[in-house]
Amino acid sequence: MAKRVVFLGAGTGGTMAANRLAREMSEEIQRNELEIILLGDTDQHVYQPGFLYIALDREIPEKYKRSQQQLIVPGVQFVVDSVKEIQAQQRTIITKKGHRIPYDFLVVATGSVPNLDSIPGFRQDANSFYTLSEALRLREKIQSFKGGKVVMIVGVPHKCPVAPLEFMFMLDDSLRQAGKREDAELVYTYPIGRLHSLVPVAEWAEKEFEKRNIKGETFFNVESIDPANHTVFTLEGEEVKYDLLIGIPPHEGAPVIRNSGLGDAEGWLPTDPKTLKLKGNEHIYVLGDATDLPISKAGSTAHYQSEVVARNLIHELRGEPPTTLYNGKVFCFIESGLEEATHITFDYRTPPQPAKATTMTHMFKLAFNEMYWLSLRGLI
Ligand SMILES: Cc1cc2nc3c(=O)[nH]c(=O)nc-3n(C[C@H](O)[C@H](O)[C@H](O)COP(=O)(O)OP(=O)(O)OC[C@H]3O[C@@H](n4cnc5c(N)ncnc54)[C@H](O)[C@@H]3O)c2cc1C
Structure with a gap:
């Protein structure tokens, strides 16, 4: 048989x-x-x-x-x-x-599945890009954005731990291209005492944020969102107002x-x-x-x-x-804007070290986006 x-x-x-x-x-x-x-x-x-x-x-x-x-x-x-x-x-x-x-x-x-109900108010006013329908909704919000404070909230664990950082860098470039960056304040938040769970990535991101004038807030664990008043409340006792809220909720199996x-x-x-x-x-x-x-x-x-x-x-x-x-091998491209990217590779024993961001790495990332379909067939 x-x-x-x-x-x-x-x-x-x-x-x-x-x-x-x-x-x-x-x-x-x-x-x-x-x-x-x-x-x-x-x-x-x-x-x-x-x-x-x-x-x-x-x-x-x-x-x-x-x-x-x-x-x-x-x-x-x-x-x-x-x-x-x-x-x-x-x-x-x-x-x-x-x-x-x-x-x-x-x-x-x-x-894994993003749990949109894990944070009261998330479903009503936070905009994610972790499903196709959410990405399309966020696209509309970004297109009609007239300026103000954009806050990114991140719940852990979530898939692709670098995606929120990538999104911030790409959004920064997009707003600059559209001539809207001067009217926008960008704030990235993270639940622990640094900008990313992997220390070398957090240190790299901190420098990039400084160059781009993106504000990083750490120890930021969202307790609830008040959609009517566009306010995020954290377990640490903070109250943060926003004009556009982008969020990735904690995931579950x-x-x-x-x-x-x-x-x-x-x-x-x-x-x-x-x-x-x-x-x-x-x-x-x-x-x-x-x-x-x-x-x-x-x-x-x-x-x-x-x-x-x-x-x-x-x-x-x-x-x-x-x-x-x-x-434990993992490899990730990290878009560090619309035209540059870096990459990291690590395993159970070797920590990651972000390489210098280059246009070539960004081109590789775009190429991989095309080659994904071949990799599914086990050809690469
Ligand atoms: C915005 C975003 C950016 C990302 N960027 C990157 C990146 O640059 N690099 C990278 O490496 N990763 C990235 N990822 C993460 C990557 O997509 C996931 O980690 C990867 O798809 C996980 O593969 P998987 O097979 O475990 O799960 P999935 O690819 O999610 O597949 C799970 C499948 O199981 C199905 N399923 C679940 N339950 C059942 C059931 N009961 N019956 C039948 N089917 C079921 C689901 O519908 C789904 O099709 C990104 C993810 C997102 C959302």
């Missing part, structure tokens, strides 16, 4: 890992010894880093959307259905359409994790940092934003992890021990 591997979540990590496995085990699939199912709750794939460019009116949404079916390689069966429950003891998943799908191995890649009795209070799955197996379960791997690992929730994290998971699945399906270990 064919062995079955189910990938739950057809975003960055799930798609890459399923495609990699199918490419490497095409012969087993052809001999009907292996079945690969990729389950996603939508037939569209959206490239989330594109939201930055959409919100700032640099690109149109269509550029960052593809049909999911076109992104998978032969050998992967893509099914559009939402998973209601993972029954880990029975090695079965239950879908919303009522299917029971048993598996030999399950790869959970269900991502996908609801299916908690609905299945798995994961911690925020829905993150306890994951072995090296093997990427769900702790205490030999049949479930976890990758991407869904893990509880103390590293950046980023597409590149999911990318490197998908290589490890696919490799170990190949070993296990061939009856060998899984020997490939994840070393």
